[in-house]
Amino acid sequence: MNRSALKSILTAILIIVLLIMIFPMLYMIVLSFQKPGSFTISVDDFAITLENYIVVFKSNNFGRYFFNSAFVALTVTLGNMLFCAMAGYGLSRGFKKIARPVFFSAVAMLMIPAHVLILPIFKMMLEFAWFDTYLALIIPWLVAPLGVFLMKQYIDGLPADLEDAARVDGAGELSIFFRIVLPLCKPALAVLAVQIFLTTWNSFLFPKILTNSEDMYTLPVGLALMQDPRSSDWPVTMAGSVVAALPVIIFFLIFQKRITEGITAGALKQ
């Protein structure tokens, strides 16, 4: 078989898979514009109406969910950028005998399934009186082991000459970190930021168990609890889904390169 015939066959298969991957997303978008009460998209009953979006924002509090999601995801992302860079720097340049086991602890925590910790975290948040507040949605998530891992690996690859030169000039440790190390970390910070933002924006289990008033719900929680899917008004549910999913998809299309780098960074380290 010659190369061009092979390529045509492969392309045909890839296109079929593409349709399977994209169809449910397109279905969601089109169904969100159908008449309220429709169960699915039908030729006879086809419509384009914004009514469902109005319902979602007016009677379902989606404006508030959107704000919560954005506020929590942004704060958690900024926190991780600062604290993981600090930790990565400390573990990369710090006294090796201690830094090495501490770094290993971060790698070990990467392997811990966070979902098995829902009960102690839930109880701790009750005891701290952080339950159902932004504190519970933000504070426990500010230093991700993944971030510590990524930043330490990245800083390992940076030469220490500049820091040493600044030290000889009498610069303080904090100013060395903020003026020299942090700016050099930009590429790694971008990768980390994108990863953390996506995970936080999409996360469900912890925001679900750590909140119980509608004003504190994030988009995924509000969406899941909006209606019982068995009796729900599907175009409205899909309008809510679009509100939750579209920002992330647009974000992905803009930052595609960074996202791909973040995911493959770990893979290539193997």
Add this chain to the structure above:
Amino acid sequence: MKTDSKVLLFSLPWLIYLAVFWLYPIGYSFFLSLTDYQLLRGTGLYIGFENYSRLFSDPVFLKSLKNTFYFVFGTIPATTILALILALFIAEKTPGHKIFQAAYFIPSITAMVVVALIFYNLYSRGGYIYSLCLLAGISPPVNGFLQSEKTALLSIMAMDVWVAIGYYVLIFLAGIKSIPVELYEAARVDGAGFIKRSVGITIPLLKSTFLFVIVLNTIRSFQIFVEIFVMTSGRPFNSTLTAVYFIFDRGIIRGDIGYASAAAYILFMIMLVFSLIQFKLINIRKNV
């Protein structure tokens, strides 16, 4: 103080988080699992390992473990093999390969709640997948795929493969790109075709990528929860009840924190064993 000791202080944020939000909960969880702590009562008494022995004779818990294993070992081979094949195709630089790579990835960055809602609709009686089966002459369960004990878990597994695949395609592609081009030159001279090259050169060199993909996917799959919460709540007849859903239901919904903590610990231990085995495999690879 010496410079490298001072610099070490920068790792304090991680040390604090390690202690407060990782090690303490891990310990606290074990402590809770030895009590009969009830959320409503607000107190618990030390009861030793009673929760554990009760769990091992609790048919619902055992069922949840069985479902979880079924889910993990059913989806991982399918996802891994399909992702590998698609990555091999895309790596041939077919026209539009960048578009395929990006489009396949979209489901895995979409919130699981959203995906679960869309598929709930598609799987329902009268939904598109349901109707497609009717058209193809396959008779779907009368009330929809998620309402039948026979098809509910399988349907969720199929959806999971759909969601996860693009993510692993990306990792396989990164692995393929890291293979030096020279290795393919001899094959090109011999005129080896796509299949020969893939089986003879690419796949054997992807062993560590395989392990990485399987490790990631195992950790993720054992924790399956969101789709169960949105789609079935473990129904029908507990046929989709998974371990994390069991922990959530008994611990958070019913407030039986002690009992659910013991269940969480058992799941934790099972996953730890898997992680250690996989780590061992990776190390063996490195030493070869």
